[in-house]
Amino acid sequence: MGRQALLTVAHQFQLKLEDFKPLDQRTHQLYRAGHLVIKLIDKTEADIYRKLGDSIELPVVxxxxxxxVMKDLGESLAGRHLTEEQTKRIIQKLIRIQRAPVEVPVYPLDEIERTWLRDLCDELxxxxxxxxxxxxxxxxxxxxQLKLPLVLTHGDLHRGNIFDRSHIQLIDWERAALSSPVRDIxxxxxxxxxxxxxxxxxxAFHxxxxxxxxxxxxxxxFSLFLLVNTVKMLVWELSKYQQGMQNQDETKREVNRKMDILKLLET
Incomplete structure (x- = not known):
C-alpha cells in the first residue's frame, strides 16, 4: 500500500523512488523529496484534511x-524556547482557526489518557x-459539561507541529475536533x-x-484541559522510556516537571 502510494506521488511530481528520503525511521510514514514532504495516511485522516481545506491554510499540494504531499516548511519550532512575541502570534493563529466553520467530531472527555497512564504505571x-x-x-x-463555546481545535499542538517562517503554520491535523477554546493552548x-x-x-489568552x-x-x-493534556504528555514520556527511546534520568526529569505543572490545580 505504501509503495503504491509513493509510486503515485513519483508519477504525479516526476520523481524517482530513490528521491524519497525517510524522515521517520520507526514508522516509515514520512518522506522528503526535494522541496516536498510526503506523508502516508489513511482515509480518515484524508477526510479531515478535505474538510479543513476550504477554511484553514494548509501546506498541502x-x-x-x-x-x-506538503510543501517543505523547513525546521519546526521543536526544542526551541518560544519568545513572548512568538507565543502571542501562535495564540492569534489559534483564535483565527477557532472561527473556521468546519464540521469535525466533538472531542470526547472520556478519560482514555488516564487509563493509558494507569496501565503504564502498573507496567513500570x-x-x-x-x-x-x-x-x-x-x-x-x-x-x-463544557461551559465555553465549541470551536475548531488542532488537538496536537506541540512545537514540532508549528512552523514560523514569514508567518505561523501548523501541520498534523489528524486530531482536529470541536472542543473548548483552551484545548490547544x-x-x-x-x-x-x-x-x-x-x-x-x-x-493573556483569556x-x-x-x-x-x-x-x-x-x-x-483551563485547569481541566491542563490536567488532561498533562496526563497525555506523561503517557508520551513513559512510552518513550518503555520503548527505549529515552533514558531513565531524562524520563524522571520530564515526569517531575509535568507533576509540578499539576500543582497549579491546587491554587
Missing amino acids: YLDNDVM NIDLMTTIDRYYDEMQVKHY TMLLQDFATIEEINYYRD QMMPYEMNQTDYTTE
Missing part, C-alpha cells in the same frame, strides 16, 4: 486517500496515579513552560479571546 511500577486520580475525581472530568504550554509562564499565558467568557468557567475549563 496533493491529497489522496492514502497519501498527502511507578506511583503517579494516587495524585492523578485525586485531580480527576475532584474535577469530575468524566462528567464535566494547554497542550502548547506543556513544552518547557514554567508555572509562571502558564499562569501568564492563561490570563484577554485576547474575541468573545466574552465567564472568568470562573474559563479558569475551571
Whole structure:
C-alpha cells in the first residue's frame, strides 16, 4: 500500500523512488523529496484534511486517500524556547482557526489518557496515579459539561507541529475536533513552560479571546484541559522510556516537571 502510494506521488511530481528520503525511521510514514514532504495516511485522516481545506491554510499540494504531499516548511519550532512575541502570534493563529466553520467530531472527555497512564504505571511500577486520580475525581472530568463555546481545535499542538517562517503554520491535523477554546493552548504550554509562564499565558489568552467568557468557567475549563493534556504528555514520556527511546534520568526529569505543572490545580 505504501509503495503504491509513493509510486503515485513519483508519477504525479516526476520523481524517482530513490528521491524519497525517510524522515521517520520507526514508522516509515514520512518522506522528503526535494522541496516536498510526503506523508502516508489513511482515509480518515484524508477526510479531515478535505474538510479543513476550504477554511484553514494548509501546506498541502496533493491529497489522496492514502497519501498527502506538503510543501517543505523547513525546521519546526521543536526544542526551541518560544519568545513572548512568538507565543502571542501562535495564540492569534489559534483564535483565527477557532472561527473556521468546519464540521469535525466533538472531542470526547472520556478519560482514555488516564487509563493509558494507569496501565503504564502498573507496567513500570511507578506511583503517579494516587495524585492523578485525586485531580480527576475532584474535577469530575468524566462528567464535566463544557461551559465555553465549541470551536475548531488542532488537538496536537506541540512545537514540532508549528512552523514560523514569514508567518505561523501548523501541520498534523489528524486530531482536529470541536472542543473548548483552551484545548490547544494547554497542550502548547506543556513544552518547557514554567508555572509562571502558564499562569501568564492563561490570563493573556483569556484577554485576547474575541468573545466574552465567564472568568470562573474559563479558569475551571483551563485547569481541566491542563490536567488532561498533562496526563497525555506523561503517557508520551513513559512510552518513550518503555520503548527505549529515552533514558531513565531524562524520563524522571520530564515526569517531575509535568507533576509540578499539576500543582497549579491546587491554587
